[in-house]
Amino acid sequence: QSALTQPASVSGSLGQSITISCTGTSSDVGSYDLVSWYQQHPDKAPNLIIYEVTKRPSGVSNRFSGSKSGNTASLTISGLQPEDEADYYCCSYAGSSTLVFGGGAKLTVL
Amino acid sequence: QLQLQESGPGLLKPSETLSLTCSVSGVSISSSSYYWGWIRQPPGKGLEWIGSIYYSGTTFYNPSLESRVTISGDTSKNQFSLKLTSVTAADTAVYYCARGSTVTTFHYYAWDVWGQGTTVTAAS
Numbered sequence: 001q002s003a004l005t006q007p008a009s010v011s012g013s014l015g016q017s018i019t020i021s022c023t024g025t026s027s028d029v030g031s032y033d034l035v036s037w038y039q040q041h042p043d044k045a046p047n048l049i050i051y052e053v054t055k056r057p058s059g060v061s062n063r064f065s066g067s068k069s070g071n072t073a074s075l076t077i078s079g080l081q082p083e084d085e086a087d088y089y090c091c092s093y094a095g096s097s098t099l100v101f102g103g104g105a106k107l108t109v110l
Numbered sequence: 111q112l113q114l115q116e117s118g119p120g121l122l123k124p125s126e127t128l129s130l131t132c133s134v135s136g137v138s139i140s141s142s143s144y145y146w147g148w149i150r151q152p153p154g155k156g157l158e159w160i161g162s163i164y165y166s167g168t169t170f171y172n173p174s175l176e177s178r179v180t181i182s183g184d185t186s187k188n189q190f191s192l193k194l195t196s197v198t199a200a201d202t203a204v205y206y207c208a209r210g211s212t213v214t215t216f217h218y219y220a221w222d223v224w225g226q227g228t229t230v231t232a233a234s
Contacts, residue, residue: 001173003156036220038157045206045227046157051220089157093219097162097170101149104156 004029004090004102011108017078020105022090023071028100030071034093037066037075040104041086050075077107085109112136114207114225122232128194132207132225133187140165140185145210147221148181148192150203158203162210163190197232204229 005023012018022035029035035053038046048057050066053073063078073092077084090102118130132146139146147162161171163181171179175194183190194201205228208221 003158034219038221045224046221047224048217048220048222051217051222057217057222091157091159091221097164097168098172099147099159099162099219101157101159 001094001098001100004092004100006088006090006102006105008103009106009108011110012077012080013110014080014082016080017076018080018107020075020077020088020090020107022073022075022092022102024073024092024094024100025071028092028094029068029073031095032093033068035066035068035073036091037064038089038091039084039086040089046089080109082109112209112223114209114223116205116207116225116228118228118230120229120231122197122230123234124198124232125196126232128192128197128201128205128230128232130192130205130207130228130230131189132191133189134209135188137209138185139183139188139190143211143213143216145212146183146190147208147210149206149208149221150201151206151227152200152203160192160194160205164212199232202231202233 037050040046053068094100113135115133145164148160178195180193207225209223211217
């Protein structure tokens, strides 16, 4: 079970859109529509922002959206705001009730 | 109000056993709608799934840790626990407990509630 692959860092200007990728394999991301995304601010617990690839929990801004193609899932944040600066992690179901996280991507808002 | 709270020793010596407890309030760990898990984050690094326990008591572990990990539940106290044997410096991390959903119409297979995390350091 290997960690999902995310870019270490991404950046974007205020108001722009960015996309963070999350690449797995045909055993995890490619096989199940059970990818979730988490936002983590420094010294805070992660917070769920996307589940089942595209769904947003109640209360999460519609500026956050998710998608998947093949073995790669993506998180898009539109209209970047200063408070979006954080670490973002993907997580996928990997069969047999196991899960795997991505390595995380640090978002810098310029 | 739904809350998860981790507790346990913050400092261990190499080769000792890490023992943490997650106290759950606001929902029963016996509910068939949820499973419960442990996730850790070494300093400056990413999240790692350790394992999960379902309402039935069935457990699943990260293959890389399976030989050293035990997760158990105590329904009378509404708590679940983590034991990790033979710790080394590589086990130094913030340990989180979290809730996952088995309901296909509600946050299916996502960690939707997290504890605040507890720091565990393994050092001589």
